[in-house]
Amino acid sequence: MPGPGPHPLDSHEERCRLRLTLSDGRVIEGLHNAVAGRHFLHRTGPGLPLVGEVEGPLQASDIRAIEVVMTRAALLEQGRELLQGPRVPGREPVTRDDFEHRLQTLARAVAAVPEADWQMQVRLKRQFEACAERIALGQGKQAWMLAEARWARKSNASPTMADLWIEPVASPSCFARPRPQDFDPDPAIRRRRVPPPPEVRADPFSVPNMLAALLGRDLKARITRSGDPPHAAAHIQVDMPVKGRARFVLIGERCRGTTRWRAVWDGNDSKPGLRRRLSEATEAYRRMLAAMREGRRSVQPDLFG
Template sequence: MCPADSVDPGRLEEREVIRIELADGTRHTGSVTIIARKHYLICRGAGYPLHGHVEGPLEDLAIVDLTTLQTRAEVYEESRRRMLGERIPGAEPVTRDDFEHRLRSIARARAGCGDDWSRELQITRQFDELADRIGLAKAKRQWILNEERFRLRSNRDPEMRDIWVADVASPSCLARPRPQDFDPDLRTRRRRSPIPPGARSDPFGLHNVLKAMRQLGLKARIDRLGDPPHLRGHILVKMPIKGRAQFVAMAERDDPADPIRSDGDWSGTATKARPVSAVAGLPSQHPITQP
């Protein structure tokens, strides 16, 4: 009997679970895989070797009966349920506040897992799946997870040094989420937050210092930011000379008399606590070098 007279293996999808019966009465159950446009059946379990058994190509077999046990979509949905585990109780989020509350609830459950790393991994997947729906940045996800872990031992609002190794961090690693970051509307989430008027008008403000350095021809960029970001930060400056000369200008509003200091590595020579003007050769009368 020609296989095409009874079944059509060409309609099968990758990872679909089927059961086939051959002309000699043999039956096989397994998952479909496609190689070079040919369909094969990967059989595992009782009655098969540990490394599995392959039947195919199915187009060349005398198949008298073919039954679909699980479609591709059902296989993926079952795999997803196993990866997520039991759902953390709570209503499905709709509004901005709903998304924030739901994410924090899941993060709080993750923080309470203790040594159960398997359950922690499942809850992390639930957290990431919800965060993906609103496109929440990785650094802001990390802030929520770290903050909820901190709240297990303290009731006060954490500062960055409480949930990180320092009071500044790379913006790509850790950043406090804004309220609008939880909004379901994409245009609202993408709306930029204005710099506070006081920081914008302050000549020693981080963004004004960065702008002044670039106007002097220096290759400067934000390297670390504190919380809030306009009060504390590090600016990495690469010197316009041959080699790997660079330094870090640190801005901290806690010390208004000398807010910008350098602390870096200049071809292996430490330049700690030297004023920016001494390291970069900036004019002493420039606003960023004057207290």
């Protein structure tokens, strides 16, 4: 058990690196750990096992001199720099605008590194990801910012999704433009849903209204890909009540103020057309066609009307 008096290591923080001169003349160096009032030194280096070696518990009488080699904060900063490289200049973000500006700065820094220097690219990307993690910015929105920074190196025009992605629609979890509120440090503000414009709410065939029309007809439907903005274009997957992979994808695109839809078979054709024919014979298929033909029966252009 520890002695009744104060231990010389009590005043030193845990996980700092110390060099101790012991009463037997040995000099040891390692990370300081305190467990249940006892003090240990975790040593690593040449001549020691791969996982290191623990010295202790160290008694007060064992220690002749103590030297702080590196504080815990300095060790953490050293580890951060090894992982993330030198910190990109700029003040720590606090507000919504700060986070947006900081992430844009880091994304541009990543884009500016030549492909040959991939190690620095990885380190800077870790800085970007660490900053994005503080506001829980999704992977798809991080991907957009990084792609937008690469685009900005060759064009001054504001990019569309088709410029940055392989198609004008993408899975939101993979690729999506961040909303201004996504940079807000308050999670309650980030979670707020932004209603679509009045003209979208008034269009019975718009993306949100078509999804509502399908769900209102007891169909199993979900949006798998969205455009930019999300109400401009979308793919809605509609599963048919047929065994195996049997589903249609409704492809919607804005055209002259309204949204046009077409159905594409996305099922398994291993048994030539059988599942499709079975699907087209179901009541669910007829309800899907009715939704495409009629849209949503009741719309709400004015949220406060």
